[in-house]
Amino acid sequence: MSKVRLLVGTRKGAFLLTSDGKRKRWKVDGPFFSGWEIYHLKGSPADPNRLYASQSSGWFGQIIQRSQDGGQSWEPAGNQFAYDGVPGTHQWYDGTPHPWEFKRVWHLEPSLTDPETVYAGVEDAALFRSTDGAKSWQELSGLRGHGSGPHWQPGAGGMCLHSILLDPGDPQRIFIAISSAGAFRTTDGGQTWQPINRGLRSAHIPDPDAEVGHCVHHIAMHKTRPGTLFMQKHWDVMRSDDAGDSWQEISGELPSDFGFAIDVHAHEPETIYVVPIKSDSEHFPPDGKLRVYRKRGQEGWEALTKGLPQKNCYVNVLRDAMAVDSLDDCGIYFGTTGGQVYGSADAGDSWSPIVRDLPAVLSVEVQTLP
Amino acid sequence: MMRVVLPAHLRTLSGAGSEIEMEIDPPVTLQSALDALEARYPMLRGTIRDPHTRQRRPFLRFFACEEDISHQGLEEPLPDAVSSGAEPLLIIGAVAGG
Numbered sequence: 001m002s003k004v005r006l007l008v009g010t011r012k013g014a015f016l017l018t019s020d021g022k023r024k025r026w027k028v029d030g031p032f033f034s035g036w037e038i039y040h041l042k043g044s045p046a047d048p049n050r051l052y053a054s055q056s057s058g059w060f061g062q063i064i065q066r067s068q069d070g071g072q073s074w075e076p077a078g079n080q081f082a083y084d085g086v087p088g089t090h091q092w093y094d095g096t097p098h099p100w101e102f103k104r105v106w107h108l109e110p111s112l113t114d115p116e117t118v119y120a121g122v123e124d125a126a127l128f129r130s131t132d133g134a135k136s137w138q139e140l141s142g143l144r145g146h147g148s149g150p151h152w153q154p155g156a157g158g159m160c161l162h163s164i165l166l167d168p169g170d171p172q173r174i175f176i177a178i179s180s181a182g183a184f185r186t187t188d189g190g191q192t193w194q195p196i197n198r199g200l201r202s203a204h205i206p207d208p209d210a211e212v213g214h215c216v217h218h219i220a221m222h223k224t225r226p227g228t229l230f231m232q233k234h235w236d237v238m239r240s241d242d243a244g245d246s247w248q249e250i251s252g253e254l255p256s257d258f259g260f261a262i263d264v265h266a267h268e269p270e271t272i273y274v275v276p277i278k279s280d281s282e283h284f285p286p287d288g289k290l291r292v293y294r295k296r297g298q299e300g301w302e303a304l305t306k307g308l309p310q311k312n313c314y315v316n317v318l319r320d321a322m323a324v325d326s327l328d329d330c331g332i333y334f335g336t337t338g339g340q341v342y343g344s345a346d347a348g349d350s351w352s353p354i355v356r357d358l359p360a361v362l363s364v365e366v367q368t369l370p
Numbered sequence: 371m372m373r374v375v376l377p378a379h380l381r382t383l384s385g386a387g388s389e390i391e392m393e394i395d396p397p398v399t400l401q402s403a404l405d406a407l408e409a410r411y412p413m414l415r416g417t418i419r420d421p422h423t424r425q426r427r428p429f430l431r432f433f434a435c436e437e438d439i440s441h442q443g444l445e446e447p448l449p450d451a452v453s454s455g456a457e458p459l460l461i462i463g464a465v466a467g468g
Contacts, residue, residue: 036379059379063413063416063417
């Protein structure tokens with residue numbers, strides 16, 4: 001029988017949650033790396049026992065951990081993230097030039113085909129790649145150096161490269177997103193990049209439809225349709241059907257078009273999920289009701305509430321804290337800043353908490369195992 | 371034989387015991403002590419000193435012989451009591467944070 005393993009990163013350590021294919025009973029292992037911030041963990045699609053984790057701390061900096069046995073044991077890997085050449089400057093919050101400084105790894109994206117290859121999205125925004133199992137890292141500096149880099153500016157959470165999408169049909173094509181610069185695409189394996197932000201409008205920047213400067217919170221794709229991208233922006237939920245060349249707003253009647261997480265159903269490439277959050281500054285669900293919203297193709301948004309708290313709920317769901325498994329029915333999971341991880345084994349129709357009292361959840365990934 | 375005491379999180383990360391003993395050729399300095407420490411425990415590279423600037427991380431301090439020696443030059447000799455092992459070099463994490 002198939003098995004599901006959730007990889008949960010929190011403010012104070014990592015947790016592994018495992019269940020059989022029924023997804024009714026869960027085993028909780030952890031905390032791993034207790035006391036450290038675990039921004040993200042992810043498993044290799046080519047070798048599910050190969051896991052990578054980003055471990056960081058304000059005291060001791062960045063560590064990358066690697067497991068070769070599905071998370072039972074871990075070993076520190078390479079943590080030297082050196083920008084290529086002279087890093088130069090980006091804009092600081094006040095618009096003055098500020099030197100590029102490495103702070104942490106926000107997102108790890110293992111190659112779809114090679115367990116030894118993994119990408120890292122970092123703050124200050126840059127993309128790194130390792131081809132030796134995270135022992136050493138090289139920057140794909142064409143992104144930072146393509147021309148608009150000096151104009152990038154941090155969002156409130158820092159200038160982070162938080163989303164990395166690898167095209168399953170074209171190993172040379174990668175999509176990334178940066179807060180708050182926008183989305184970018186390479187079609188030559190990361191050597192050269194172009195901004196893909198046409199159609200985005202952001203009222204909080206001087207030129208609302210500028211080429212860069214948009215606070216993109218997360219992007220998602222379905223593996224069978226890599227030309228269709230979905231985006232949760234600071235405000236607005238967006239869709240592109242031409243690999244990011246143009247975007248259309250699909251926020252519709254959502255109670256708030258602000259949010260962080262967005263994901264796609266494993267078997268329905270036209271079905272997406274978001275968690276509306278109230279902003280600016282509140283960053284909790286509207287009306288204290290935790291609701292996942294589902295949109296199927298051209299249909300409107302549907303509130304999914306069964307099993308989720310519908311009063312007095314004031315948690316947030318962060319950008320990397322939602323994931324789907326590939327079982328039938330599709331399972332969907334998300335974690336909150338209140339330490340709950342909720343799961344649905346019926347594509348969102350009903351929910352139940354898997355755990356309630358973890359540290360604030362930063363990321364949730366899922367592995368569907370044989 | 372000098373002695374080094376790490377903060378708890380770095381003991382866990384390195385797998386080192388509560389106190390590390392190291393033989394270092396004199397004169398023993400912060401630089402030579404940290405170099406020897408990172409050579410024996412490569413996973414500590416970047417955790418005590420910034421990997422690019424090689425400067426002490428701001429939330430860490432170096433104490434020895436009941437003195438804060440964090441601001442002494444990296445090449446300045448450590449007190450004899452530390453280089454001989456009579457007193458340990460303490461690497462201290464700031465007591466702060468949530």
